[in-house]
Amino acid sequence: MSTKPSHFRLLLRTFLLMDLRGQHYARATGAKPGELIPPLYWVIGQYLFISAVTAIALFGRVDVLPYTFVMLTLSALLSISAVVVEFNEVALNFTDTQVIGHIPVHRRAYAAARIANLIFYLLLFSVALVIFPAIIGAALRGSDWSYTLVYAFAACCANLIFPLLAILLYTLRPPEPDKSDFRDVMAWTQIVLALVVFYGAQMMLRDGQHRLEMFLSYPPAWMHWVPTWWLAQWVTEMVQGNAPAGLLWGAVIALLTVALLAFTLYRLASFYRAIRTGYEHLSAERTPAPSRGIQLLSGWLASGRAQRSSVQFVLLLLRRDPDLRMRMLPQVATLAALVLLGLMTGQMGNPFAGGGSTAQSPSMAIAVVQILVISVPMLMHNFLYSRDFESSWLLWSAPAGPRGSLHAHSVRRVVLWLVVLPVCLVLGLVFAWRWQDPVSALLHLGLGWLQCVIISYVALEGIGLKVPFSEPLAKGGLSGKVAPLLAAVATGATFLGFLEFFAAQKLLYTAIFAVLLLCLFAFAKFKDGGSFVFQKNNLSKS
Amino acid sequence: MSGGTVADFLRSPRGMLALFACTFAGAVLLAVAAAFNRPFFEKFVAEKYGVVTAQEDSLMRTTDPASFVRKVQLLTPGKQTRLYEIWMQRPGKYPEQMPAWILSGNRDTLFQRIRVTLLAGSAVQRQMAALFLSRTRLPEAKVMLLDERKRAYRRDEQDVVSYLDELLRTQ
Structure with a gap:
């Protein structure tokens, strides 16, 4: 011994x-x-x-x-x-x-x-x-x-x-x-x-x-x-x-x-x-049972059985795949870092509180929201990759159509409602606390949320999310393929950020800016609806 | 040594530790190089001021203190600190009481602005800020000068300490 x-x-x-x-x-x-x-x-x-x-x-x-x-x-x-x-x-x-x-x-x-x-x-x-x-x-x-x-x-x-x-x-x-x-x-x-x-x-x-x-x-x-x-x-x-x-x-x-x-x-x-x-008495880890939460969430996020099943599928993989969640963290971490810096350096001023005469610069408050807008396509793009990509033939043959528009929409909804919205809510609380003005915080985040929705429609076309979870994660693949789209989105979001910076100085300008965003939203939704109808027609023909 | 042997060595605990040792040795060299080049890093520690316009210059060349003080009190805090920045660029060109006149505005903002110069300005800018403070002849300014002297002493800046001693003697 x-x-x-x-x-x-x-x-x-x-x-x-x-x-x-x-x-x-x-x-x-x-x-x-x-x-x-x-x-x-x-x-x-x-x-x-x-x-x-x-x-x-x-x-x-x-x-x-x-x-x-x-x-x-x-x-x-x-x-x-x-x-x-x-x-x-x-x-x-x-x-x-x-x-x-x-x-x-x-x-x-x-x-x-x-x-x-x-x-x-x-x-x-x-x-x-x-x-x-x-x-x-x-x-x-x-x-x-x-x-x-x-x-x-x-x-x-x-x-x-x-x-x-x-x-x-x-x-x-x-x-x-x-x-x-x-x-x-x-x-x-x-x-x-x-x-x-x-x-x-x-x-x-x-x-x-x-x-x-x-x-x-x-x-x-x-x-x-x-x-x-x-x-x-x-x-x-x-x-x-x-x-x-x-x-x-x-x-x-x-x-x-x-x-x-x-x-x-x-x-x-x-x-x-x-x-x-x-240790010997601990029961084996349970395999994830069909979750009531996922069913409730899918019922809230989608209407119709096909859309609900698709959302359930996306939610299930989001829950099972820690790599997918980890891939989303850098975007959220960047936001956290910017918020911390903005708070520490006093650049988190209220853009709606009189523009240039405010004691604090509002530059970081606007930048944080624009970075969130820019990160939407990347967050959606993450859903293209999976450890189990070899099983994606099941999705290719599923009745959602060969172009996978149904699943792409499910990804869009999950990203918007379960990732972007909670982040918006947390940011809203931080702004409301910092500015002592919940109305301005609500308005700022409301405009940001609208931009996120518009960008999510634009990204549907741009990132080529035909069938989610269908590709292996290779070095450079995560950002290389969508680099042109990200550059375009970054330019657009920066422009919108500048617009908001100037529009925030007067209520009338803010209203015009909000109407402009609503028009863009209607256009993006209309364009997406058109392509979806087109795909459905193709599907029925085939 | 063949490629395979190097790979095998690097995969072994001894190889890993050797890799860490080499990395740390490189880091020590870099750190020592940075430490011995303090003047290079301090070169970037300086405040930048906007160019003085002709209108600003004419305002500062006033011969009527009462009118100047009235104008200063009407300015926003941002514009009052701008007057301080103009003075910092051309201290010899304006009346000697100018710092006291500028400080007739929002004192808290201006003292805060001077604190920034004392902390983040170059050696010359810090001396100019100290001169500005001494010319105001205000008790708060004297306290700031004493604090700055303590800081300069802690930082082993003998020339700054002597300069501040000189200024404090005239107070």
Whole structure:
């Protein structure tokens, strides 16, 4: 019988091997299992990119304290997302019990191997997140090379403390296998942050009023309660102020990290015992039964049996295919990033509140809605692809017609009502809260919604959605084929955005703009109705 | 080493770790290069002001302070900050009391505007803003100058500290 240390060594070696070629970031990075460079490498690359762009964008523009705060917060957020995404690989894998459950591995050996694995994993990410800010931060005015050491220590502690807290929070729930959806969403955190950093850096460089630098240098009171602010203050104090007194706090931070590690070790051991005894009794995951919700939704979205069945089919695949949902997230994530930036930089003004005399620019409020309009064709285009594209011959032979107009309309309705409308509602709430004017928010989103509907009709023709779910997803296929349409839609939506910007200054102009949109809507609907009748005639002839 | 061997090596844990090590080494080099080129990055830290028109210039060359102050008070906050930007471009061309006259408008907006210059302006612009503040001879302006001195001290900017000391002595 093996001893406990050998169990620990063997388990740790296996876990590390599995880490280095883990596939949980495959969707967010686009890497495939057979590729030479595994997804983990691209994630490390993304982390380096995000920290490098942020550090360079802030270099010379803000002082040591705000710089450190931003970099530590970013680092902690990315570490938390890394642990949540790879929780089963680095902290606790429910299927481990099937492999090693019959071997008398002590739960403490398992927990210790998992913790060692977790520390390795987090340190790997920490190195990627620390290199740029620690070295560039040392060259800030009022800083010196001691900054590199102090920042590296603080960032490593933050990158351990916050993910460990997330794990402890996770272990509070009953031990049962995780659903992958939430982890998939978290895998996109880095994409959202990359977008925020990319757009934020550009905005900071172009913003003549230097709102982001002002926000960071004169922060609101609530920011002083953010734990990474305390850490940033400690780093600044160590570099610019009283280092001996700061050393004591450094020791406290290190002790806190070690204590948290020990407590997590204990919790993981208990959790492992719980799943070891309870896992065998868990019932097998149920196959999705015909859902009452889908039936209700299809009844609401469509009239007639054929249209309802088609909508039910689209909804079913939307529910079953996580890749499809993931493909839609970048568009929504871009909107989230723009809203955050607009709110932070004060460019989310009300376009209907007197135009140019408003205290805040309304440019981002209009841009956000126009980006949503532009994303409608891409959202619809996503439905062309499927993992099970080989089964699409069934759809080709279905009575919806060889050109698949019925299914294309189902996709249009599902995208509009189940993706675009909820986003519009959330945006409406944000605008209403920001402007303290629900009527303006309703009007702004109403005009945006009308544009989305018009674009959805235009896209029906443009994206060639003959039979949905009928093509395999190939590199470049997602945007390459529809690039001309997207360019045309982007131009049209930008023009409409400008029109709204000027029309919002007077009620009469707004009314004219709304009438123009209604005319466009009637034209698009009429044109689509004509082609649908034409297809039905062709179908009856054939 | 053949292509297959390189692929095999990269697929192994040791190869993966070597790949990470190379990437991190490259990142360190880039970061060090950026850190040693601070002047290059600071070159882009400066405020941009619109060109002064002849009408704006003639307004600023006033010889009647009372009339100028009345005009300033009628201007929108945006136009009042524009006067500050005009002064920043040609501080020597206008009367010495001009900063105090400009600040007869919306003080909060103007102080906020000056704060932006002190934070995001070039070294010369920051000194001009400090000069503007000192010429107003207002207590709030003195507090801002003291705050700026503290910041310059924290940032090891000895020349700025000396300049601000000089200005504060004349207050």
